[in-house]
Amino acid sequence: MTHDREICGTIFNIMRFALHDGPGIRTTVFFKGCPLHCQWCHNPESIAAQPEWLFHEERCLSCGLCARACPESAITMAPGGPVTHPEKCTRCGACARICPTEARAWMGDQWSVEQVIKEVHKDRSFYEQSGGGVTFSGGEPLQQPLFLEALLRACRQRGLPTAIDTCGFAPQQVIDTMLPWTDLWLFDLKALNPETHKRFTGRDNQQILANLAHLLKQNSRVRIRVPLIPGVNDSAEEIGRIGAFIRASGTPEAVHILPYHRIGVEKYQRLNKKYTLSDRLPPDEAQVSVAVNRLLEFVNPVIIGG
């Protein structure tokens, strides 16, 4: 087990008191790097596998400490604040470490299994009281399978309940490796229509659907999470296809509808990335309930929210 404890992975956040990533009060560990890049993603900092920084402009004092700390001279000071020259940046993180106001927030640190376990163990009493536990999310946890497996085993050893929040895009054998150590799967299902899926997430959904069907056959505890994105997957036809697929594949514990929201939008700006769905409005209650009712024709229960 010494070996396991020393395995490291890239994580960009560990959030305590997570209430929407499975039952009870949980701690969610966010893995960095995702094979999909869904256009509605509210954690855009999770997508790239390599470390990067979020820049909170409103916190910046223009003190110049970042520019002075950068060994590559990749930051220069301009009247409006620091300017970063990405071609020179080696992602060493020195700028964020020195930034006194945390205007430069570093996303993506190396954590050992031991360090993560120490952190997630802290809220054990709250898990016990609430039926909660640890959720591995991201990004995509299955993208770092050795690290994930070691974490799951370490949690099991210590009696911490686990969940994996996944987009489902991984070789089936990776899923099989995790199966014995995972208490609950939160499986995202974005679209059945292959073109839609490809267009909005950048990946084909064939492997994802196969994995979901496979998991359901193993009698694993699975909660399917369907983000409801206006103009992407909210037509009666598409929701019907999703429902039919689930019914044909097995019995999940529940299907959760996660209505599109815009909470992550400002992060795109902080990452200097473009948000492509800026014309989209969150669905209103009536639209959500139409989708719920449509799904209920196929599966039960359907729950709004995580």
Added chain:
Amino acid sequence: MMTERVRKLREQSLQAVPHLSAERAEIVTRACKNIGLESAPMQRALIFQAIMQEKEICILPGELIVGERGPAPKATYTYPEICCHSLQDLEILDSRDKVFFKVDEAMRQRYQEVMIPFWHGKTMREKLLAEMSAEWHQAYKAGIFTEFMEQRAPGHTVLDDKIYHKGMNDFITDIDARLAALDFHADARACDKQQELRAMRLCAESIITLAQRYAKRARELASQESDPSRREELYHMAAICERVPAEKPRTLWEALQYYWFVHLGVITELNPWDAFNPGRLDQHLYPFYKQEIDSGALTREKARELLQCFWVKFNNQPAPPKVGVTAAESSTYTDFANINVGGMRADGSDGVNELSYLLLEVIDEMRLVQPSSNIQLSRKNPEHFLKEALKVVRKGWGQPSIFNADTVTEEMLRQGKSLEDARCGGTSGCVETGAFGKESYILTGYFNIPKILEITLHNGLDPRTGTQLGPQTGDPTVWQDFSDLSSAFSKQMRHFIDIKMRGNQIIERLFARHLPVPFLSLLIDDCIAKGQDYNDGGARYNTNYIQGVGIGTVTDALSAIRTHVLTSHTLTMAEMIELIDTDFAGHEPARQLLLNKTPKYGNDDDDADDLMRAVFEMFYDLVNGRPNTKGGVYRIDMLPTTCHVYFGSVTGATPDGRRAWMPLSEGISPVQGADRKGPTAVLKSAAKMDHVRTGGTLLNQKFTPAILEGEKGLTHLAQLVRSYFLLGGHHIQFNVVDAETLREAQRHPEEHRDLIVRVAGYSDYFLDLSKALQDEIISRTQQQGF
């Protein structure tokens, strides 16, 4: 649903303008002129008798429970024998924006002509301040500690169930038996005891007199009443006042009226801190309620109405006027009567009953800042009870607060109380643990822990006043490691605790000698049995507290020094001291570094939390177990009322990045905004303190309303509370309000007059708070779900 009667009485109470009444001052002054050679207890009893005989009787239309302290709702007494207000004080009280008391011209004139000339130089406040040493005065002025007894009397006690089993005539029988048994040959104190017991007896008779005067007035009003149903009510109320407090109560109505007379007696005799309090009301009243419900004599609706009328009476009595530092440390109309619901019974079984739920409904509907209310949550109480209470909490105005009945019991057992006394006790005031009906648990003053660090970093000098207040404990710039700092800090703390405690001992004797409280003594075991006054050790348990303030701020400050000066050497000690001396002027990046890159208390980070524990242990070791003059000992608790704002206003910038004169951290809550890992991390950090060795700790958390919505939100809140209590936490309370709502209230006060928030161990109208305190509450971390 609130009846029309209750709605009117409640509205009348809310609309009444707090003002001063000279009635008590007049009667006391006159009585003092007439009393000849009498022992102190007999003097006090004669004064009490005069007030009970002469005070104006007030019965308001529609009232079911009668009795006002003054001549009308919110007509507030003064206590010139303790603190005789100057004309300037009266002017300040009348004209200040917050917590004002209107003073009319007639009262000013009487003060100028009668009260001030008579009391000048003779009051407890003057006597007490004259007895304090020069170094006490210096430290007091510097804001190192406050002194509770400077304008108010020791009180801090709560009633048990004894009045529901005994009338005043039964108390008189007990007193007579004690008087008859006094042995003047063998007992050198027999004569003193005789005086005290006679004084108690006279007080018991006097409260009966007051009730009889109320009965008489009720009959008069009845005879003039045209509405037959009100007439019948008034006759019934007259009969009740003739029955109680002389005899033991037989009905819920009699029980409530009896308590109310007793309450008035206690808050009229002197102006004790934390008013007085019926304690475990659901336990005490349940036998009456059950019997009457079973017999059909009472409906649940009638019981609710009676309780609501009872609630209004508390709201009609603002805390007596405070000025100066005492006003700053407790800037509120609230007088801290804090009703306990739930908990355990004496035999250890679940104490929740039908009345507990009814009381929660009353608390919810009345939405008054007085009385305060809390639930005593034991592991034995049902989840349903917790959730019903949290449904009220979730509405966001800070009541009821939530206590861990199992930890509270454990605290009392550690202090050596019997298991039954512990289980029948609870918490009062803000968060203070006590054995109800049997303990005098006196809060003596707040202690400014971050100020001690400031003085330590200046080698005993107070940088604000430029005075050398403490011993020279060394030049900080030569310190090599943390133990140098910690040892100097501990020496300074000992120095000031010693000054505070020496003052306390003297003040305690002054009250014992000059201002005994024979009426209160009747009510608290074992004053009758011992023939000894409440203020002189008559209670079964006699505990004194010093309340530590600013543990969050001092922890973060120590952590900043350890991190940046002693470990990473990003700053030298001289630079750090320069930064705080100049309030970080021109060094915002350095201040931000201290704010953001220091391990801080409240994040479940052992590096910081171990420092919190070290400070806690230091404070505990210096205070806990030292003897007071009443046969009891000193202990610590951790609560601030509004003192964290006052202490902040006298404390310069601190190494954690806090700017000069800004509020300190509140209770055992983390520094405002320093806790960044969510509520579970805060609870874990706070639970690292050993709450069992305190007499109360205060933790406030602020939540956005959205996260507590629905059944799921309620469940999460219940789980947080239960988890914190499993970890040993003493108390938790929630503000459920958006910072934006509070800012909106600052911008448009006229639209938010009814906005109530949790301050520290009590709730108050947001607009009654000082701007500094309003801003402090806004700056507290707003917890949300993720």
